Amino acid sequence: MLKHQFIDQLKEGDRFDDLFLVKGVRHAETKAGKPYLVLTVMDRTGELSGPVWEEVDYYSDVCKTGNIVKLKGAIRSFQSNLQLKVDEAVVVNDQEIDLAFFLPSTMRDREEMALELQKIVHTVDDPFVRKLLLKFFKKGRLWDKFQDAPAAKGIHHAYVGGLLEHTLSVVQIADLLSTHYHGIDRSLLLAGAMLHDIGKLEELAVNKGVVDYTNSGRLKGHLVIGSEMVGEAAAEIENFPKERLEQIQHLILSHHGRQEFGSPTVPMTVEAFLLSFLDDLDAKMNVTEQLRHKIDNGDMEWTDYQRSLERYLFLKGLGEVTDGGSADASDGMGRQQSLF
């Protein structure tokens, strides 16, 4: 199912008949004591709210947070703001709807990025490592999940395709640097770069548009989960060398760089050093990129105080962009405070 009408294009007086994601519903009461609802819906371009005066029970049932609903109605203006006037609403249960219509998502083409990543997999020299990577990066349920995966909790900070974008970027720089420095084991480094956040597929779950941690995500964390996933995949490959597996698991387990940031073990190999730097660098660069999209023109400007970075930034705008996509943003932030 497709979607054609986007919130940032709706004007006063427009009528709409399209899909929206329910962001929230608030129960209220008029002064006269009559109950009504305040409905907020979103798509990847913005949000709209409006009251629902009638059939409160019906709407209350249909418009649960996280539902994708087909709404009919019109746009009115109230106190200079646009407001939703809903005439009809039905839940849509179609699993095939692309979440990227409703949630902020990467600005890059997910298919192109996926192809690019797969192409690099085939350049990995070590046949065992290549086989291992193909367990994850070729057609199949995991691979589909990987392409859409958000990288952080909460509707507001979820970015469809963010995990793919971040992984590809780290892989590309790792590839460049694997020849700049002497004696890097390129197969290992690329495997680490590709798999370092693979545990996020189980750490986070998207449920009706809402991204949240799973129980095991909180109780074990994506580093340990990722290490386990790789251990299980390697167990299915005959004669996979134990030493290679330990090295790759070490790359995953140590990629946060310090124990304070949740790595049970610190980087002890050249490849692990490099990976932990690149992961951190890419997360920070994405954060600044998001901030730059908010600057209208191409001038240098001071941002608001960035609490997570403990500083103001002086950035030049990147021009207008409607949706963004930071892989690993929240994660990077957790480390940021200590790292800068």
Add this chain to the structure above:
Amino acid sequence: MLKHQFIDQLKEGDRFDDLFLVKGVRHAETKAGKPYLVLTVMDRTGELSGPVWEEVDYYSDVCKTGNIVKLKGAIRSFQSNLQLKVDEAVVVNDQEIDLAFFLPSTMRDREEMALELQKIVHTVDDPFVRKLLLKFFKKGRLWDKFQDAPAAKGIHHAYVGGLLEHTLSVVQIADLLSTHYHGIDRSLLLAGAMLHDIGKLEELAVNKGVVDYTNSGRLKGHLVIGSEMVGEAAAEIENFPKERLEQIQHLILSHHGRQEFGSPTVPMTVEAFLLSFLDDLDAKMNVTEQLRHKIDNGDMEWTDYQRSLERYLFLKGLGEVTDGGSADASDGMGRQQSLF
């Protein structure tokens, strides 16, 4: 093979013919330029050194660090110290020799402790958890290894049976407290207490009397290894509930209490809180117990400055004891610096 002559009982003039562990060999040269060896051997009661003047190549080959050797010779006195005079030496390859003859070991009876631990396993109510524990704590290779396992690297800080002693102590207190506080899931807590250091069986290896980290021990750490071991054992039990497994893995992964101390995730359940406290408490109490054994009489005395604890201690001696056994000592120390 047994051993009857112990170093702390040998006097000047005694002849010996028994087993010793080679602690080190130093190559030296007389002023005249003639090469000779200085051999140091140990058993659980102490060390002895002495020069080897002849057949340097032969002895150099036989007396490698970590070898168990059968030595014949006599005790002489040199500058008021006892010295070894070796007449014969052969390597002994018998795998059956109990390391407890040569390395400091727990002062408690390992068999008794093992029985006590197994008895508690059978009191665990949850049948799945009990089955899981029996994978580890009943006759078998792992169980044998567990009873002898040292708890830290290096000849000097290895204590045969230390892992068992520490585990039992934590289990016993956990058992006491499981009824003192409301709403503790005793099965879970005991499982966590029993398995929290199980990864040390693969983190450390004893090779010819020398304890050291394995590669995977350093690259992954005993928390992650332990969690994997438990995951694999649970996979062999039909219908083992996923939630229980996650809880137990959480207990293992979080038992160092803080990310700075190598826990990839912090305690988030009541049982995990309790376990991380008890593990730390028991490690510290063992450290003070070791120090108290060094105080001759039963008086209060100030110890030397304890760098790891950043303080002097004021302790009352526990009387004379020849060998000690601190489970988890080095580990506890790592955390100590920050914790006290």
Add this chain to the structure above:
Amino acid sequence: MLKHQFIDQLKEGDRFDDLFLVKGVRHAETKAGKPYLVLTVMDRTGELSGPVWEEVDYYSDVCKTGNIVKLKGAIRSFQSNLQLKVDEAVVVNDQEIDLAFFLPSTMRDREEMALELQKIVHTVDDPFVRKLLLKFFKKGRLWDKFQDAPAAKGIHHAYVGGLLEHTLSVVQIADLLSTHYHGIDRSLLLAGAMLHDIGKLEELAVNKGVVDYTNSGRLKGHLVIGSEMVGEAAAEIENFPKERLEQIQHLILSHHGRQEFGSPTVPMTVEAFLLSFLDDLDAKMNVTEQLRHKIDNGDMEWTDYQRSLERYLFLKGLGEVTDGGSADASDGMGRQQSLF
């Protein structure tokens, strides 16, 4: 004076005639410029608010924050909330009113706990230490105060009987562990456990239902005050051994475990180590217990983010409970941040 009507049982239309604690009064003004009051009262089961339109000066005088007042009136409903309609109010000056009617208080029986504690005092072997403990834990003004003492500042975090509950719990575990480990001086350990927070009797003051720090509480802290109190009590016991006194004062002064947490000196004896662990453990276990009472059913549930613990908790509910009682909660929290 007794109290029979409790807030959580009052329904719309009920009339009341009973005692309440004034939690606050806000001066407001109608659009027409007429002044009125918004009165909030509390008892141990909850709070109720309501406007007072007439005799504003009189009510303003009677209903001072912290006063216990006898209110007559009725319960009405306003915008689906229950509201207070007050017809009469008088201040009640009776010193004999049990604060436990009005403030959250321990869920355990204070008398039973007191007896339990006194019983343990009599098992203390060392006659000097026992005599010292009886200075505090037998009938008298201090003892009465001890049984009711809250453990933290502010109406919301005060729990009548909290100090007693916490002290007893620490004493009980200390008793259990005094035999688990070798060479513990049980008399000393129990004395430390019983007296460690005794300084809170002077650090905090309850004034008309409001708990706050005293000047000396802030300027000196309960560790130093407690050490002084014990010093003065010992001075009244003939020949009380100086060394024993120093040891007990050390237990009190070091029980926060680290200088960062306000201990002028760190634990240097076995007993001091143990006590500082148990105090911290018991504070944390109380915190989780409070959180578990808020979970309705017996399922596992994630709590909100606990800022003081820097984590989410995954807890199983303890069922419905109306009032709680955490000794040392705020105090524990201060240490928590660094400890976990």
Add this chain to the structure above:
Amino acid sequence: MLKHQFIDQLKEGDRFDDLFLVKGVRHAETKAGKPYLVLTVMDRTGELSGPVWEEVDYYSDVCKTGNIVKLKGAIRSFQSNLQLKVDEAVVVNDQEIDLAFFLPSTMRDREEMALELQKIVHTVDDPFVRKLLLKFFKKGRLWDKFQDAPAAKGIHHAYVGGLLEHTLSVVQIADLLSTHYHGIDRSLLLAGAMLHDIGKLEELAVNKGVVDYTNSGRLKGHLVIGSEMVGEAAAEIENFPKERLEQIQHLILSHHGRQEFGSPTVPMTVEAFLLSFLDDLDAKMNVTEQLRHKIDNGDMEWTDYQRSLERYLFLKGLGEVTDGGSADASDGMGRQQSLF
């Protein structure tokens, strides 16, 4: 008893017959197996060592570390160093010997400093505070002890009169600043400045020339001890105002400025802020002064790396000085690491 011959004036061939402090005795053995002693003695100008070949048992008994002995003998040269050749030794038990002969001591006149301090006591306006100060700073046992008191543990860092020198310096600056800033309570500030380290009189003990912590010094610390001493002194003054006492105790208890540095409570009054700054400043200035005395000429020079200050210093020499006197040096150093 006086002393006339000082170590820095003795030359090869000189004979001596005077008092020295035994710094240490080492038992040794010739190659031939004959036992002998190596004796090291000191006075405030330096150290001398030498072998004792005969009557080893007698000398071993007389020349215990910390004894003051009357030695007869001569100065010889051995491998270009001066060496002691002892002919006779007797212990001297005279309590009246001024330790300043043997230990490094303040370069200022102790009597003059004492008078200066007493003069300032009489300028204190508040009659209660003045009375309190006179309990400490007028003729009597405490006052005598105060004038000689060293300020740190160990022979090498003990400076006779150091406590007096440091106290006077802090008092003088406090006096200057009490008028520079508005609203300082001069009586309180001066009382705090005079008494802040008074607990050191009981924290440290000089035993036969060796300065060390007392048991209560380690177990309670000089802040708490000082607060107790002041509390006891005030109890002997009729109607001493409780609020004044709390303020003075707060000044003492908070003068290390931060809990990490052992203050159970942080400065909360203007006077406490000022005092904690001045105490720290004066300690640091003394440290640099000591270092400057070691620079021969008046040029700027880089010192060795100062571990305690985590830096090199660039200092101009103060010219030649034989003995120094830093009050509070070690103490200041403990705080330094965090403070600079």
Add this chain to the structure above:
Amino acid sequence: MLKHQFIDQLKEGDRFDDLFLVKGVRHAETKAGKPYLVLTVMDRTGELSGPVWEEVDYYSDVCKTGNIVKLKGAIRSFQSNLQLKVDEAVVVNDQEIDLAFFLPSTMRDREEMALELQKIVHTVDDPFVRKLLLKFFKKGRLWDKFQDAPAAKGIHHAYVGGLLEHTLSVVQIADLLSTHYHGIDRSLLLAGAMLHDIGKLEELAVNKGVVDYTNSGRLKGHLVIGSEMVGEAAAEIENFPKERLEQIQHLILSHHGRQEFGSPTVPMTVEAFLLSFLDDLDAKMNVTEQLRHKIDNGDMEWTDYQRSLERYLFLKGLGEVTDGGSADASDGMGRQQSLF
């Protein structure tokens, strides 16, 4: 241009015709959809707000934040608060208006302080250093700017004359202590005291009453800017000794005392130690002084919790004062968190 009517003296019904600084303008809308403005103006004694119903575009243009406007109108009362009723407004472009009319400013006489500072400049012995100081502290653009300079960003924390007040206070104490301790180079110390915050003249800019960081202020910081300014001034003095310049630059660059507080290098000379202490002390004393002005009477009182100092303060009021002036307040606060 002068100003005669101050906000704290205006009463209900008064008419005004005087200068005010626009603190902010908010665009609002009546329920009927009619736009209006809410204007807030300030002078050094307080703030006043009021609606502007007519000529919204005109007023919106005239009353830009930071403008100084001449307002005519009256004072009314609305819901017991005083409110502004504006009849006329014109922008005033006069550069000669003293900002001290509108912004909180030092309570001391700026001219007197300036003279005092200049007098001390002439007591500096070293002729090169004196010449250098005269580059800054004699008639000229820089000197004028120095006398008015605020010391921190934002309208609320700007204090006209604060930089002068702070500098003079540090200079005075430095002067006192330059003789208290041995071997202080008074010329250097005074130069450092006078110039330590000189970079703030370029770090901060006052633009229409709003104080903010300049680009170079954020990108380089006032320590580096100040060092550069001094370097450039010295370059204009023939034969200015390179060593003296380095010393003075070191005093400026290290005056925050620790790298964590933005000093690229830590104090390494006696003068630098002293200066960093005095700067910090004076900042803290000013903070407490500001707090004391808010206490009405002369009693001891607990302040609210001071987040920046992480404590409550117990202060005695200094009596009524209308405007304050803390030099270096925000700066001091930044360091406070770590320092206390």
Add this chain to the structure above:
Amino acid sequence: MLKHQFIDQLKEGDRFDDLFLVKGVRHAETKAGKPYLVLTVMDRTGELSGPVWEEVDYYSDVCKTGNIVKLKGAIRSFQSNLQLKVDEAVVVNDQEIDLAFFLPSTMRDREEMALELQKIVHTVDDPFVRKLLLKFFKKGRLWDKFQDAPAAKGIHHAYVGGLLEHTLSVVQIADLLSTHYHGIDRSLLLAGAMLHDIGKLEELAVNKGVVDYTNSGRLKGHLVIGSEMVGEAAAEIENFPKERLEQIQHLILSHHGRQEFGSPTVPMTVEAFLLSFLDDLDAKMNVTEQLRHKIDNGDMEWTDYQRSLERYLFLKGLGEVTDGGSADASDGMGRQQSLF
């Protein structure tokens, strides 16, 4: 002057007649009391020692630490070690001797690296920035110094050409990443990469083979010195835009990434973020590279514990290499402790 005989090629019995750098001289004395010297000399391949029995005064004068001397003599063997037997020694005062003969130096060709760097300078688009770079990176005294500059203090850690090697590496990666991420100002980033350590030319001085900090190096640090150098160079370029200069100075001043590491200001622009990451990464990669050269074969091996990195490393050897070259090693280390 050239050098042909290198220490690692000298064998027992060889005669030598070539240049060496004096690493140290120790004054000793035979048992008979006769003074002699122990001379240690070095070149870039190793060290040799030997006694000098005659003409002690003459040799003592000639062989001062840091002198380059022409030695004649022979190689003997003593207790299985090679030893120097010196027959003649003269000081060589030739300024033209390439220090790379005597000190460890980069393994890469300095001329090639220099050309590569200059080539990149010409690709910088911004004409002002390019002009600025040419002030430093074209023929001239500074440029010569730059090519040889060591990057750290002390003979053992100085590497001729290290600054050039490090700078080029950072520049190359910066160039690669300037297109990987959006919106990077390549001119600025390259300028920052090229100039970030330029201050080291004045921070460090090589004096007779000994590298040490200059006074201004310690008192101001290479960040501030570098910023000044760039400021002065820009002042010589007409109309150099102030904003560009501030940006470049910000890149230099913030390149240590955090205030704790000596940056007076933290990175606030995208280019500054990138540069601080790359500088740190390159320093760490050099450290591991040095360690890998010490591993003989191509196997994975655990290094000794690396105190500065707080870990063991698991590295694969890079094969045999005689001299190394770590740019920025000590500097990187300083930051390492906190960063990993």
